[in-house]
Amino acid sequence: MIQMSNPAELRSAIKEERFKAAREGKELKVGLVPTMGYLHEGHASLLRKAREENDLVVLSIFVNPIQFGPNEDLDRYPRDLERDQALAKREGVDIIFAPGTQDMYPTPTKTKVQVAELTTGLCGAARPGHFDGVTTVVSKLLHLASPDRAYFGLKDAQQLAVLSQMVRDLNMDVELVPCPIVREADGLALSSRNVYLTAEQREEALVLSRSLFEARKWYDSGESITPREIRRRMHDLIAAQPLAEIDYIEIVSFPSLEPLAENTAIQELTQPILLALAVKFGGTRLIDNILLHSNEVPVHV
CATH class of the missing domain: 3.40.50.620 (HUPs)
Incomplete structure (x- = not known):
């Protein structure tokens, strides 16, 4: 080397x-x-x-x-x-x-x-x-x-x-x-900025992956659920953490990043869907996401 x-x-x-x-x-x-x-x-x-x-x-x-x-x-x-x-x-x-x-x-x-x-x-x-x-x-x-x-x-x-x-x-x-995203055993997405987190902030930051995994469960359950409703539920989960300051929770097509129709059930959509969020804990801004409708990531060039 x-x-x-x-x-x-x-x-x-x-x-x-x-x-x-x-x-x-x-x-x-x-x-x-x-x-x-x-x-x-x-x-x-x-x-x-x-x-x-x-x-x-x-x-x-x-x-x-x-x-x-x-x-x-x-x-x-x-x-x-x-x-x-x-x-x-x-x-x-x-x-x-x-x-x-x-x-x-x-x-x-x-x-x-x-x-x-x-x-x-x-x-x-x-x-x-x-x-x-x-x-x-x-x-x-x-x-x-x-x-x-x-x-x-x-x-x-x-x-x-x-x-x-x-x-x-x-x-x-x-x-x-x-x-693929690599995570800690407790679900937190690995990031160089994780070292900034206090013990309390890191514990609360687990809500990020938890909210994304819950969204996947809602999707997999077969429930007819819209982007608007997913975003509302995820917001409620994250906002319940006192130290969390939400920057955004977005649901877009991938890799075009175009917004989805707010009131259309995502089960009716065929394109890959990105659920992405950014949340601050103190001065540390963390991002995380999951993909739906996608067995393989369609961004190879």
């Missing part, structure tokens, strides 16, 4: 590996796992999938400043490169790309990649400009690593939908591979 921070060095190293493989009559498959570090088992699951499907696995670790708003947690976002290196080695990563801000943005960036419409709702409503930062940095990483496949967790379902749109619209030669 090697580590580098210079973008040109990353590009050169991957070109060299592809050249070596070509000389042996082989085609090298490259998998990229973009992260902001402070890795957990959710990231490990992405790395394992990438290791299974590719000859060379690249892990990027970069806390991207342009996707943070002015009052968000850029400065205190958890960082532990030594811990990340140990996890990466365990999962068979070949290259760690861990640039600094000056490496990725040596001069103020005047070019951004922007996806319209899909970025205005859900997390985009509360975090204006966030997805412009995500699409810009992921575009840069895809150009630098030129991977055959890139791996993203479904916990950030809107991000995956937005990136899929970007890849399709710009004819990028990469397959985006969605990977």
Whole structure:
């Protein structure tokens, strides 16, 4: 496993590996796992999938400043490169790309990649400009690593939908591979930001997955239930927790993220449906979701 921070060095190293493989009559498959570090088992699951499907696995670790708003947690976002290196080695990563801000943005960036419409709702409503930062940095990483496949967790379902749109619209030669949400034994979705939670906040945060699992039960029961009613019931469950501050509870088609008819029973719909929420506990904003009407996630590109 090697580590580098210079973008040109990353590009050169991957070109060299592809050249070596070509000389042996082989085609090298490259998998990229973009992260902001402070890795957990959710990231490990992405790395394992990438290791299974590719000859060379690249892990990027970069806390991207342009996707943070002015009052968000850029400065205190958890960082532990030594811990990340140990996890990466365990999962068979070949290259760690861990640039600094000056490496990725040596001069103020005047070019951004922007996806319209899909970025205005859900997390985009509360975090204006966030997805412009995500699409810009992921575009840069895809150009630098030129991977055959890139791996993203479904916990950030809107991000995956937005990136899929970007890849399709710009004819990028990469397959985006969605990977399932990884949860703690008690149901809490793994997130680097979970370390911010106090013991009391973490206990109350279990209501997020609980409300989503209840919504799945309502759907599976065969009860004729509308998006409006699901949202009301989920709101009541979450609002019962004193420390919970609801940002949104939304039910949309996936991956288009288009709103559903409020009073139509979801059992009558055929498209995949995303139930997504964002809730604050103190200063920590957590997101979670589940998919209905979907055995396989239809966002491969």
